[in-house]
Amino acid sequence: MSQSTLIKRQFGHRARLSLSPAEVLKADGQAHAARTMWNLLHAWWQMMPRERRTLGHADAAIRQAREDIDFLAVLPAQAAQAVLKTYFRAWKNCWEGRADAPNFKGRFRSVMSVDIPQGRDLNITRVHRRWGVANIPKVGRVRFRWTKDLPVGKRANAENRITGARLIKDALGRHIAFRVQALEVKPDPHQGPDVGIDVGVTVPIALSDGETYEHGEWLTEKEKARLLRLEQRAAQRKQHRKPGERTSRRLHRTYDQIAGLRAKAKRRALDWQHRTTTVIARTYGTVVVEALTITNMVKSARGTIKEPGKNIAQKSGLNRSISGEAWGRTVTMLTYKTAQLGGTLHKVPAPGTSRRCSACGFTTPGSRENQAVFVCKNPDCGWSGNADHNAARNVLHLYRMGLALIPAAGRAVVRRAKRVKPAAAR
Numbered sequence: 502m503s504q505s506t507l508i509k510r511q512f513g514h515r516a517r518l519s520l521s522p523a524e525v526l527k528a529d530g531q532a533h534a535a536r537t538m539w540n541l542l543h544a545w546w547q548m549m550p551r552e553r554r555t556l557g558h559a560d561a562a563i564r565q566a567r568e569d570i571d572f573l574a575v576l577p578a579q580a581a582q583a584v585l586k587t588y589f590r591a592w593k594n595c596w597e598g599r600a601d602a603p604n605f606k607g608r609f610r611s612v613m614s615v616d617i618p619q620g621r622d623l624n625i626t627r628v629h630r631r632w633g634v635a636n637i638p639k640v641g642r643v644r645f646r647w648t649k650d651l652p653v654g655k656r657a658n659a660e661n662r663i664t665g666a667r668l669i670k671d672a673l674g675r676h677i678a679f680r681v682q683a684l685e686v687k688p689d690p691h692q693g694p695d696v697g698i699d700v701g702v703t704v705p706i707a708l709s710d711g712e713t714y715e716h717g718e719w720l721t722e723k724e725k726a727r728l729l730r731l732e733q734r735a736a737q738r739k740q741h742r743k744p745g746e747r748t749s750r751r752l753h754r755t756y757d758q759i760a761g762l763r764a765k766a767k768r769r770a771l772d773w774q775h776r777t778t779t780v781i782a783r784t785y786g787t788v789v790v791e792a793l794t795i796t797n798m799v800k801s802a803r804g805t806i807k808e809p810g811k812n813i814a815q816k817s818g819l820n821r822s823i824s825g826e827a828w829g830r831t832v833t834m835l836t837y838k839t840a841q842l843g844g845t846l847h848k849v850p851a852p853g854t855s856r857r858c859s860a861c862g863f864t865t866p867g868s869r870e871n872q873a874v875f876v877c878k879n880p881d882c883g884w885s886g887n888a889d890h891n892a893a894r895n896v897l898h899l900y901r902m903g904l905a906l907i908p909a910a911g912r913a914v915v916r917r918a919k920r921v922k923p924a925a926a927r
């Protein structure tokens with residue numbers, strides 16, 4: 502076998518954790534310390550003059566904080582370093598226009614996580630068909646569900662190994678997310694046809710060949726009624742709370758129940774996305790999607806203080822449904838799944854794909870009848886059909902015209918104008 506057929510792949514694997522009450526206390530303590538570290542770092546950053554905001558100075562500040570504040574010591578030094586690294590990465594993402602500026606992390610609204618940057622510290626072993634154990638610094642040996650053959654023990658080598666992990670506690674539960682590096686045989690080029698995908702308004706996913714992927718509601722009527730009841734109860738309890746009073750155990754319990762139901766909806770949505778993207782990646786060789794930037798769409802709808810956006814309510818409704826469908830996650834899944842199966846994913850600039858007629862190629866004003874139906878107003882054409890299929894065909898057309906955005910470093914990157922000023926300039 503020649504070396505050229507092997508390619509390096511990095512991916513994450515999330516496994517459910519099973520912790521004893523003592524381990525839960527330790528893990529939560531670490532997560533709270535990591536969050537505090539982030540907040541201290543953010544306060545430090547805002548206080549510092551621009552020229553002192555360097556990694557070196559930040560590192561010194563972190564070391565000082567670990568000496569001065571007792572409870573920060575529960576966080577392993579490497580995890581503290583990882584917080585620093587993530588914080589600087591967050592600014593970089595912001596400056597390069599991929600994300601908002603980092604902010605303070607609240608106690609209840611943020612996902613709790615602790616990084617374990619060194620894979621060798623984990624010392625993972627499989628102890629049962631369904632269980633593995635891993636070493637978490639300052640927590641101990643913890644059990645996790647074994648659902649994927651991980652490169653550990655004899656199967657691990659320089660190319661195939663676990664490079665790190667992260668403990669996560671969110672609405673979906675407690676998990677450990679492993680970072681895995683593997684050397685795999687490069688797949689043969691996928692021989693399947695080309696396809697354009699539109700993120701639909703009436704259908705979640707519409708393909709250029711007429712195929713659609715739909716899903717029902719994520720929650721049943723009964724579950725939705727229960728969610729509404731719980732939300733009303735939480736609002737009521739919150740209202741009766743006196744200023745400065747601590748949130749009651751009962752209110753916390755209601756919050757937990759709400760989070761549980763939302764997590765259930767999210768798990769169902771994730772499951773649907775995984776099944777759909779797998780089918781698409783298996784069927785088609787070239788997949789073309791619109792380069793939608795969802796954060797931008799939300800922002801442009803809102804507008805600025807001087808020039809408030811038009812139709813804010815409608816646009817934010819659309820935004821909500823886009824966020825609900827989690828288009829970004831679908832694209833991420835498609836990116837790695839097509840790559841694994843020898844296919845490719847391309848992004849094309851989105852403007853106009855919903856207004857142009859895919860039959861005659863003209864954009865005639867008033868052609869889109871409503872969200873669902875497209876009727877071409879070009880007197881020589883008159884084509885009519887599903888608006889989402891029309892858009893999907895336009896997406897594919899743009900790709901065939903050679904208008905795909907250039908992927909960078911193996912990942913499709915959306916080129917955006919650098920309008921975000923570095924925070925240092927504020």
Ligand SMILES: [Zn+2]
Binds near residue numbers: 882
């Ligand atoms: Zn037409």
